[in-house]
Amino acid sequence: MPKVDRRILKSQAAIKKAVVELMSEKSFDDITIKDICDRADLSRKTFYLRYIDKYDLLDKLIEEHLNELRELCEIELEMELDYIEGYQIWFEFFEKNYLFFSTMIVSKGAPTFRNRFLEFIIEEVKGEVNTAEGINIGLNEEVFVQFFSSAFVGLVEWWFKNGMPVPPRVMAEQVGLLFERNL
Template sequence: MEDKKIDRRVAKTRMHMIQTTLELLRKNSFSKISVSDICEEAMISRSTFYTHFEDKFALLDACMQQIGQELLHDIESADPRSRHNAMITAIEADARLFRNIFINGKTEELQTIFFNHCHKDLLAIIEMQTNAGHQFPDPPEAMAAFYAGGISSMLNWWITNNFPVSAQEIINCQNHLMTALFPDEL
């Protein structure tokens, strides 16, 4: 019974550290945040920090996983055709956090999250189109990968360039580019 309490405390401390780091990332770029800053803000000792994470980069990886889970949770209830729009809106709503992460060049994990999400949704849309009688000239997985790569790269460009256009302009651009693939869906 005692082990479960320890596991919950460990999980709670770890989650507190992640949430604290996310709050710090809303204020500063990752490169400007030190382990001492995290410890001070989370009100933990350095030894507690290093009990949970090897270094601040390992903590950032945990933060990226948390962001990915939150993004997916926010958009999973949406119809596959509108999930991309929901993702763009969610990113814009927390623009400073995303910008401060992407400034540091730590984009691989979020890029993968963006790509996988888009790929899954595009496959669902292709399946709906196929079930409705539309025939595609290319393998669905390849088409979904092509468009998902474009969408995830566009999101990367948008964030790393400090949101030079509005979320609605990105949504319109994305929908326009995809009308060739899904003329009746978007």
């Protein structure tokens, strides 16, 4: 794999940081390429070398964070973590990336993030559901998956909107126990 120039990585990081900061201040629709370039202290040419437009930037930024979550899921599987340990990794990741997640979830200018995040959670929950036996016998699997996925996304949304009032470890314990009881 060819080595990527550090200047390219630095400019991409500056652009990503700039758009997230701007989204925490105003609607995505009101953000211009000029705003992003000014905040990142880069030229428009540099921006257009990396991205087609601001929507391409947003799409790549969202995909980058969802891919990191996918990687965390793979690590959880390899390490055979229980729900609480797994969710602690997630909530620590959310906390570490607070500006991104809080901005994406709270921002009305990026509804695509919430939809893609929900789709991601649905895929993760599907693998955990068992409606053939136990307390969930006879439940419609799709209803069950939608219910728990929507609940999880809503809980994460609540957590960010309220400034993370509960530490990641406590969130992990609470969510883990809820999932253990119901899955």
